[in-house]
Amino acid sequence: TQLLEQSPQFLSIQEGENLTVYCNSSSVFSSLQWYRQEPGEGPVLLVTVVTGGEVKKLKRLTFQFGDARKDSSLHITAAQPGDTGLYLCAGPGSQGNLIFGKGTKLSVKP
């Protein structure tokens, strides 16, 4: 069974701080996706990483895919209150669906 474990489960920081959240699995994934979900809304895709060792940057967000394609991380530099939300990682499952981690709930206080 493919599982994605995300850590930490909750994270509360002050504006301006840096943070990293993790997505780990014992299974190899052909790709991983990161979504952000805000209260009352559906998840919105941030990035897809497909190559082991790949690093992608999206403004203050840096995404890395592990060399063995079993893990990924999301680093946010100088967090802002607008970064508050639930961050989900997801990978392709055997039925064409996405397998989701349980998410990291981030709160950035002004």
Next chain:
Amino acid sequence: DAGITQSPRHKVTETGTPVTLRCHQTENHRYMYWYRQDPGHGLRLIHYSYGVKDTDKGEVSDGYSVSRSKTEDFLLTLESATSSQTSVYFCAISDYLDNQPQHFGDGTRLSIL
């Protein structure tokens, strides 16, 4: 933003009643999915569709049925709702099956009393 509309957005009903949730897309995407999101479980696939009248079960399909008579509409039915089906339900669409991002609707919050 992808054109996905879920209806209703909120519903409260009683145990034993039938409930139908609707997902409507304007993107002409082939694949449509129903997920439920619960604390401690994350998002889990209920059913999905790979074309008109072509559907298949997901991880948590018991107690649910689906239908897709048109490309743009995917219906999720709870034949006889139970309290364990209280959840937030999300519809998603995608162009391709593998390794493709999915676009999500804004969800239906369903409470079964």
